[in-house]
Amino acid sequence: MQRSIYLAKLLGPVLVVIGLGILLNGPVYLAMAKQFLNSHALIYLSGVLTMLGGIALVHAHHEWKGDWRTIITIVGWLGIIGGLVRVLVPQYVETYGMSVLAQPVYMVVVGFVVLVAGAMLVYFGYADSFPAQSRKRARKRSRR
Template identity: 25%
Template sequence: MDISVIIARMICVVYLSVGMGFAFSTAYYNQAFRKIVNDSTYLFLGGWVATCMGAVLVHIHNLWVNDWRLLITIISWTILLKGITLLAFPRAIRLFEEWFTPRGIQNYFLPIVIMLGLIFGYFGFFA
């Protein structure tokens, strides 16, 4: 099986699971985001995990092609850059604090995560 399909399936499951969590447990995610923003341990751990995952994804899937697989590459680089930013500049997360409110979760995260989950689900399971 192509590595792009495997990654698409993984992203689909994770994004749709998180999207359902955003939809049905907004208060829980708001509280979790507050903890992340205000606790250096969570920021460090999140940055470390994101840097490792991003580096692995960029290493195995750095395909600058003109099809759907480019989305995986862009997400991979975004994850890597997010991790590096969290480790090098942890207070930069404050720039996105508005996104960590119940309204922000519903307006920013939920539609993006569900849409990407469905796109990757299509390419990972049906295309």
């Protein structure tokens, strides 16, 4: 559980900021994504780094508990799969990516999903830092 909390504290704020950035600056993020997709070198490099991060995350946290901790494992597996695809077939990533970006609702959906996942991780990662939660847990500990 400690590892899950640590990783939630690490990933949660990053996902929240990315989600907010996409929602608040959609056109800029769309332009960046299109520029990214025009470079096979960037697609490849991001694939290697994403795969490496995904493998590290799954290696450190491979838990399918059916609760919030599963989000961390899913992020790791998405990193592995996304990285593999980018490394193995960067030309397909360019073609498919451009067709997906042509859908106007795509950036809003992605921004919202990333924001919600990040907010959940922030909540569960920093729950002990919230005054009401800390008092409840302190009372439970003192009763034991």
